[in-house]
Amino acid sequence: MDVTGDSPPVAIRQANGEGKCFNNHNGIVQPLLTDLYQITMAYAYWKSGRIKDVAVFDLFFRQNPFQGEFTIFAGLEECLKYLQNFHYSDSDINYLRQTLPPSIEEEFFVFLRKLNADQVTVYAIEEGSVTFPRVPLMRVEGPLIIVQILETTLLTLVNYASLMATNAARYRLAAGKKVRLLEFGLRRAQGPDGGLSASKYSYIGGFDGTSNVLAGKMFNIPVKGTHAHAYISSFSNFGDLQSKQMLLDKKTGQEQDMLVLATRWREPLSELLDIMPDEASEGELTALISFAIAFPEGFIALVDTYDVKRSGLLNFCAVAMSLHDLGYRAIGIRIDSGDLAYLSNKAREVFNKVAEKYDLPWFSTLQIMASNDINEETILSLNEQNHQIDCFAIGTHLVTCQRQPALGCVYKLVEINGTPRIKLSQDVVKVTMPGRKNAFRLYGADGHALIDLLQKSEESPPEVGVRVLCRHPFQESKRAYVIPTRVEPLYKEYWSRGAVRVQLPTLDEIRQRVQSSLQTIRQDIKRNLNPTPYKVSVSDDLYNFIHGLWLANAPIGELS
Amino acid sequence: MDVTGDSPPVAIRQANGEGKCFNNHNGIVQPLLTDLYQITMAYAYWKSGRIKDVAVFDLFFRQNPFQGEFTIFAGLEECLKYLQNFHYSDSDINYLRQTLPPSIEEEFFVFLRKLNADQVTVYAIEEGSVTFPRVPLMRVEGPLIIVQILETTLLTLVNYASLMATNAARYRLAAGKKVRLLEFGLRRAQGPDGGLSASKYSYIGGFDGTSNVLAGKMFNIPVKGTHAHAYISSFSNFGDLQSKQMLLDKKTGQEQDMLVLATRWREPLSELLDIMPDEASEGELTALISFAIAFPEGFIALVDTYDVKRSGLLNFCAVAMSLHDLGYRAIGIRIDSGDLAYLSNKAREVFNKVAEKYDLPWFSTLQIMASNDINEETILSLNEQNHQIDCFAIGTHLVTCQRQPALGCVYKLVEINGTPRIKLSQDVVKVTMPGRKNAFRLYGADGHALIDLLQKSEESPPEVGVRVLCRHPFQESKRAYVIPTRVEPLYKEYWSRGAVRVQLPTLDEIRQRVQSSLQTIRQDIKRNLNPTPYKVSVSDDLYNFIHGLWLANAPIGELS
Incomplete structure (x- = not known):
């Protein structure tokens, strides 16, 4: 796996050298751009003495948008910038002091004031990749309090970016390679930043330009x-x-x-x-x-x-x-x-x-x-x-994703202090896959991706030419042997010890990645009408682990 | 009409005294947040020597959202802030110089660098009012070049704000007065600012609070x-x-x-x-x-x-x-x-x-x-x-307005250099109402609003107790006499000579306005299932004027 954990930290590229706009744009993305319950939970954890607890969260979606069978992952670079800049200002602390109940201990605010993302580690799939339901896009590890606090903002940054990039990629597939596609939706976008994000992520998804001049200036996208x-x-x-x-x-x-x-x-x-x-x-x-x-x-x-x-x-x-x-x-x-x-x-x-x-x-x-x-x-x-x-x-249909205006990414606790956590639900699709996991994409002889495989993180990766048993995560009888001709580890370590650990791609490189990643997916999975679902599987070990934990945690009902 | 044109300019209130966030938020809303064609048109106008031409544009929508029969107008204060701050920076001009064709004359950039909204006049309906299709929400007058340039940004600021406030008001009507409503949608919003705007305008529309801490800090909204x-x-x-x-x-x-x-x-x-x-x-x-x-x-x-x-x-x-x-x-x-x-x-x-x-x-x-x-x-x-x-x-359904994620506000030229302009269309609903118009809301004996009436701006306003003929704008036979018990002029002059001309309401006052304005509308217009359309009419003079101009401009077809 391409984990470059020991490489020196890499500065994030500045978009277009235009500090002013760039900073203004990012100004909104700050630690207070979150749900209040992240802060109340932080206090309750702090108050319970759980400062040293460590947790692992998976960020994933359960269903592809637009009745399709694939999703483009986008928004990662913005997540990393958010981590890099994470800290509460004095003004933030003052606001929280006014807003939270007066019983909150002052020492907690001292704790918050010093909080940053230096102890967080983020593994993620490469931005611009084709992804599928249940395979975590990001795995976020670190002290329970901070990784919990990150939830809302990471979801906000990934949800719309991925939805928009996916929508744009679908338009590109529909239009074919030769037709030019321009994003003209600013006036109908959901807020000024909705418009900017639409320009950026539709470009990533395969559009050729935008009418939005500020997007052109900030992201160096052709404007028309x-x-x-x-x-x-x-x-x-x-x-x-x-x-x-x-x-x-x-x-x-x-x-x-x-x-x-x-x-x-x-x-x-x-x-x-x-x-x-x-x-x-x-x-x-x-x-x-x-x-x-x-x-x-x-x-x-x-x-x-x-x-x-x-x-x-x-x-x-x-x-x-x-x-x-x-x-x-x-x-x-x-x-x-x-x-x-x-x-x-x-x-x-x-x-x-x-x-x-x-x-x-x-x-x-x-x-x-x-x-x-x-x-x-x-x-x-x-x-x-x-x-x-x-x-x-x-315009409108593209930028508001009219057919489905939200992607339902979620952020779920899967491990705490080394102990796996499972969230049960009467709805099997909502059951989480516990523990720290790795993900691999296995390719077939014709070069197409065959299946994604989730494993427990301690398992050895699948090997080229070696038969591996891939199981449906919940349906016992659905299993298949696969002999991969290529094995692609899906995660890289993007953030650890307070710095970005990988040279981040440019916007144009991410845009290229979308097309090359889509190339590896069979046509019937990408088609508009009744597409075939791509297979996402778990290793035999992970299957047994999930189902053991499930049985151990599920209450036995009583009919009366 | 409450035109306070001679009052001294009034500073726009700062939200919550938090300069930092406030400025960051507004940082995105700047003259380059527009479609490129506004700038190319500006150059073509400039090049044609039309610097002194003056124009009138109407900003309006053609259809209420969510299969309903009313719309809450919101976003006005943000439009005024945009006008107040309108100017191109050196960095903007440099970007445009790189982006536009090299044949653009340098003098045009000098012109742009000095451009501001001082000569623009904006009449608008009060923010938070119930409004209806075809009645302009804003009338924007001034030099052709600048009023054309304003189009995209004004639409961006009004479209989502009004959609969101309307959506929230509908939830409030559905839930009744006693139930508390909280906005919890940040993680599913269309971009970080989409989330902030959702918090603000759902509060205006009748919600009691938000989970979004930054929105709480910036707009002084209760956070939960x-x-x-x-x-x-x-x-x-x-x-x-x-x-x-x-x-x-x-x-x-x-x-x-x-x-x-x-x-x-x-x-x-x-x-x-x-x-x-x-x-x-x-x-x-x-x-x-x-x-x-x-x-x-x-x-x-x-x-x-x-x-x-x-x-x-x-x-x-x-x-x-x-x-x-x-x-x-x-x-x-x-x-x-x-x-x-x-x-x-x-x-x-x-x-x-x-x-x-x-x-x-x-x-x-x-x-x-x-x-x-x-x-x-x-x-x-x-x-x-x-x-x-x-x-x-x-969350999701509220902030993304899932049922209809865009409001189709448009911005149409209705007069140039004193001459009315009509835009014809095979689709009668797309025909514009030419000329500079005023709008009045006429109330009946029971205190409910009966009808909105558009007039040519030179007509005298309707009077209480005096019979007035209200005509359907396009269907000749649909006419009614109305004797109003109250006449509400819908427009105030909000912006002229480079300044805001009215003391702007606080967020809470706008929120109150939504409820009091909805109170004046009959229940059957507000109901969820098969609501009755509210009537929007034109005066006899305006009717004859529109149809005269229409006939004069429409080509006579030839069947072959």
């Missing part, structure tokens, strides 16, 4: 955007150009009048495309001209403010051809309403016609971006209709 | 919490008390042994309640004793770790009676799993039995808190089953 309907409708007629209609001709070095060029181009184009020029909006054409003058090298036009077919496409083509006259290439269009499959095909037809007529092959490949209330199902349906869309800009 | 299952299961047996089992007897001033008392109390109680003492968990009793010693005046016990009926209730009563012996009163229990209606009734039965047997009437009124995956429907169903719950602690 053009104009809104309001921009188009703020222009009524050519008079709104206020004589600012000149653009440099790259070929001659002279300025040319874009209004003259574009109105001239409208004539032959309207004939070619069979669109009446007086049906096309003059305000829209004015707006597109002004935008082209501002961004001659990056001209993308919103074409659905009035009517895509009768106005937007003609106006776009007139401006794009004018730009071409001056040595510029337009980039494409955005459609924000209507039947996206039909309209994208219509637009491609128009581009093809112009390309052919004027012998400009690049005109056929102009980008078509779509952005109207798109979700995973919309993309799958558009695929079936052979859409011609090159880029989806996705 | 006791212990988790992990606390209970971290104790195995009496040995875990490590001899810390003494508690001060308030009556005698002597210390008493709580372990001795509680184990002694288990005998008669187990007989009274018909529970075998050896079925009740020793670890649980140990945990409860230790917690009672830490919080003798605030003892609440989680009773479902092992078995509510066979273990938790007996152990709780034993500890509560021991506390009583020493002069303390327990507060109650929390149940986090199982059939909440049944278990709460069972618990109340037990409390009643003890109360009667030992002649302690207060024991009957011990609090029962429930906290397992509760949503609005759960509460309504529990109501039908005559539950005995005094307090609900609600």
Whole structure:
């Protein structure tokens, strides 16, 4: 196992060198960002003299989101930053002193004031990995009081990050590799930071960029955007150009009048495309001209403010051809309403016609971006209709994870002072797996992951080429022998003795990790409709250990 | 209309005097927290010479969330703070210079660097008011470039805040006035700030407190919490008390042994309640004793770790009676799993039995808190089953607004340089109402709100006792005469000439406003099942104006 426990501590990379924003963002993530009961429990433990007790907690989820069969683990780096900065300020202590009952002993606040995460050890799966229910994403060990206190904040940092990265990865799977995906959801996000986290974790999950400028600045993510309907409708007629209609001709070095060029181009184009020029909006054409003058090298036009077919496409083509006259290439269009499959095909037809007529092959490949209330199902349906869309800009459904807005990660005590703990429940899915465990991913001959295997931490790891018995954790008869061609230990020691112990990956490396990790998972596990569950198993030793402890702890009922 | 335009600017209250957290929180809300297209549009406007153009935007929603018929408006104070702090830093400008195409003229960055919200005027409905579709929550006026730039951030600040406050208000309506409601959702929130906003706006919407300590510190909201299952299961047996089992007897001033008392109390109680003492968990009793010693005046016990009926209730009563012996009163229990209606009734039965047997009437009124995956429907169903719950602690469903995780507020251009703008759409619900408008709420003889009325801003307000024609904005035949007994102008001028123009309410005043505003709305509009839509109308003048403009702008189709 790649435990680099003896390596020197590694500083966490600063995002984009922008201390200001970065610190502001992290400012919220502080020890008081927690549930009050963490502090009341801490006091009760302290009061009971349990300062030296040590515990092990598992952080895991019980069910994959979005009716899928996989989950991307994300949020680890933020957890490590939280550990690094963990301490209560004087102001925090004062607030707690006012808030907790007056009977709290003053010495407890002295204890809290000195508390940090130096004695905590965190093992975790690599951020960006595909993960599965019940396999702990993180194992947190250390003094009972501090590891209990960490619960809420670690859950907050992992839950939404993983949900969002998973959602984004699903959109990427639905859209295929070639289509560009942009996150445009800030305005509908759950709070300002919800928006920032959405930008960051959708990028990790496989998106290509965001509209969120602050996310771009903080995380060094590509930012994209053009104009809104309001921009188009703020222009009524050519008079709104206020004589600012000149653009440099790259070929001659002279300025040319874009209004003259574009109105001239409208004539032959309207004939070619069979669109009446007086049906096309003059305000829209004015707006597109002004935008082209501002961004001659990056001209993308919103074409659905009035009517895509009768106005937007003609106006776009007139401006794009004018730009071409001056040595510029337009980039494409955005459609924000209507039947996206039909309209994208219509637009491609128009581009093809112009390309052919004027012998400009690049005109056929102009980008078509779509952005109207798109979700995973919309993309799958558009695929079936052979859409011609090159880029989806996705907002609400992506950032709020509308289909399932919360991932249910939990944080459960599994060992205390070396003694395993089991939480029983009438619901078998809620029974915890006791003790300190390791996890391995076993690969088959074709390179795909076959099964995840949990073992007691003292067991020796499975070996390549050696048969290992993998058991269902709760169903006695479900067992299988596996001869792995590769064994991947899932945990690394990320945090111990007060420092990060591993060189942390960059955002782009985590983003790569998502794709390479997804590559190792069979297609039927990743598909949208009725995916096959991936197998998570326990070793024979762990199975017997769990069930022995279970029987020892479960009360025998009495029917009456 | 209460326009206090001439009053001196009023400083925005600082939350709780805690500068540090407060600033950290707001640190994210800055001009770069926006969509890139706001900046590219700004450049295109600037490049077109439209620096002096002025515009009016309406911020509104088209549909109430949660299949309901009302929405609570929230987020206004945060919008005003954003306006107050609006400016691009040098670091922002540097980032934009790197990000935008190199062709952007340097002078534009000089322009941006100096940009602020001093020339913007904001009219808005009072924060915490009940509002309805199509009635603008805010009207934002000023130079086109800056009012356009504000779009994304204002939407971000209003959308989730209003959604959350509405969700909380619905839970309050479902639970009734007497039941306490606590927000416990931090760990499942969409990002750390999503959690903070949830705490704040659920308090505004009618919750009584939160588990989120930082929210308590920042917003001065009551924070609540006791212990988790992990606390209970971290104790195995009496040995875990490590001899810390003494508690001060308030009556005698002597210390008493709580372990001795509680184990002694288990005998008669187990007989009274018909529970075998050896079925009740020793670890649980140990945990409860230790917690009672830490919080003798605030003892609440989680009773479902092992078995509510066979273990938790007996152990709780034993500890509560021991506390009583020493002069303390327990507060109650929390149940986090199982059939909440049944278990709460069972618990109340037990409390009643003890109360009667030992002649302690207060024991009957011990609090029962429930906290397992509760949503609005759960509460309504529990109501039908005559539950005995005094307090609900609600997490995931509340904070992520699981039933509908986004409110679709939009920000639409309605006037530019004094000329009204209409956005047409094949979908009539998406047609905007052009021009600068005022809004009034008209009340009937019984004191309830009858209808909201939008007028052109130059019309005189409706008058009490004078008949006014209220028309459906789009359906010609839907009209009604109304003689209001009270006319409430909905807009105040909140921001102009660079300052807040109204003394802003405290969080508690906004919270009061929600309840008083809901009071004025008829019950059938607020009910959960098939609520009646509230009427939103336009004046005859505005009706004719909209439809004239609509006809003038809509292209005449051609069937072929």
